[in-house]
Amino acid sequence: MTESKNDGSDWIQAWIQQQREQLRRAGMPGADAASGEKSAGGPDQYRDLGMRWLEAGQAYLQGWQQFAQRSAGGSAAGETPLKFGEEMLNAWQGTWAGAASAGEGATRQFADLISRLPALGLAREQTEAWRELLAAQAEYQHLEQELRTVWAKVQTEALVMVEAAIRERRAKQDAMPGIEDYRELYNLWVECGEKVFAQVAHSESYCKLQAQLGNAAIRLKLRQQAVLERALKHFDLPTRSELNTVHKQMRELRERVATLEAQLAAARGEERS
């Protein structure tokens, strides 16, 4: 089998250009905004929450409206005791519907408002738990994006290093062999990538960012667990926290048994002697 041979000129440059283009599309900062795609950050989460609130609010108000209409049907016209309430409900429903149809901007404003309001009422605890979960998710996604940006920079700089290495080889054509096939170029890219990454990976800023992302992932998981455990308790199903309590108790008991056994063995030894 033969592999394509080349003196390492145009096709290598074409490859580097291709890689740059892919990086630009995939991960470089600003690429998402340019393509018009949704950002991965927090506002989407709040927007989703806002939409859910809108849907729930509309359903709630529709229920009340039906109740009001049924009640009004049993009274004389113009003397509906719930007429005032019905008007109010209609006004509220109009507001909710307006918010829903006003487009993303209004929804976002609403969601922002919701996110800043203190949790209230019967669902206060659940709301707070969900809000914390969403905040943790937003934080995680933000940091993940930051890390992706760093990785994209590593790849970009690796390409710059590849170019420099190729120039050097060309300059020392007699002493150094040129790039002859795709795999050689690939291996050079790997070598350059590892060199650039090693420098970045040892830097304090990278260590901090990676740890921040890890810590954000941990917080997100803890928030998810809190929401899940609440649901499990609702169905009287065991939770991890309860198992932890049991395991801790078992461990303590085991240690106490071991201590007592040691004391017993020592006492028996004393008796024999």
Add this chain to the structure above:
Amino acid sequence: MSESTPGSAELAAVTNDFMRRMSQGLAALANAGDVTIGSSAKDAVFTEDKVTLYRYRPSEVVAPENRVRTPLLISYALVNRPYMMDLQTDRSLIRGLLQRGVDVYLIDWGYPDGADRYLALEDYVLRYLPHCVDFVRQASQQDRINLLGVCQGGTMTLCYAALHPQRLRNLITMVTPVDFHTPENLLTKWAKHVDVDALVAATGNVSGDALNALFVSLMPFRLNSQKYVDLLHQLNDPDTSGAALENFLRMEKWIFDSPDQAGEMFRQFLTLFVKQNRLKDGTLEVGGRKVDLKQITMPLLNIYAMQDHLVPPSASKPLGELTGSSDYSTHEFQGGHIGIYVSGTAQRQIPDRIAGWLRERDRS
């Protein structure tokens, strides 16, 4: 990139060649069967919870007068599986030791599950390890035995040796970190800002898969991509034997067959050893007892790998100045953290070095 871009046609051609070779390699890979692990016969001789102690059957071809009298107990790391020590017939430190007359025991720490999340450092250093040591002492009818610790298992053996020096005749550490704060130690730098208390609170045990992802990300270009590209290219080579593919697959099995880490033990190890460097500083306590490396007075052989990216030599070398042993030797292996067990050079050097060193001190 448009087709008219200079070089685009040539790039398409070389890319196609490359992809064709990759595809052929993939086809060959699809024909690979399962791989077997381990080569030497062994018997489970003691168990406690999920811990199993194995004794390898001594080699029958070694004359009694050439056997090392004192048995050797190997304490492997918690992070990977101990069968790395006996991966296959021609890649086995244990087989090499058996062939040189060493009586080998090996601790398998098992796979911790959710019920083990509160297992702590003292469980490993003051319970499991001592119980295994005592079993070997009793079975061999010797007061003192030889102990070999590997990587994190070496760190634990140092703690044990400092607390129970009277039970050990000789101590060997292999790629064992002692000073976790040397500039080359990337894992420590990455761990520095991690909230390990919250991590363990959130995950309980720490997933072996997550740790693998961490280890692979130390050299992401090589370990996520290049090694597989290399494999697929090698599979196109008619000179590449099926054994090479089997070796690769066996290694993949070992690398990714990673037990979860008992949560509390992980938390303590990362906090006390990695972040706070207490073993080196002399401020470590296990079960309320101070671990003083100066208490290690038995002969000590410290083996480290010069190209180790996980436990850099600078993390192992300080042991010489920290220990109280007056018979301290080192062996510098020219290779990496894994090559020290599986490379051809390792097969020639390491068993010889260990068995020879033990034999010299066997009857002292």
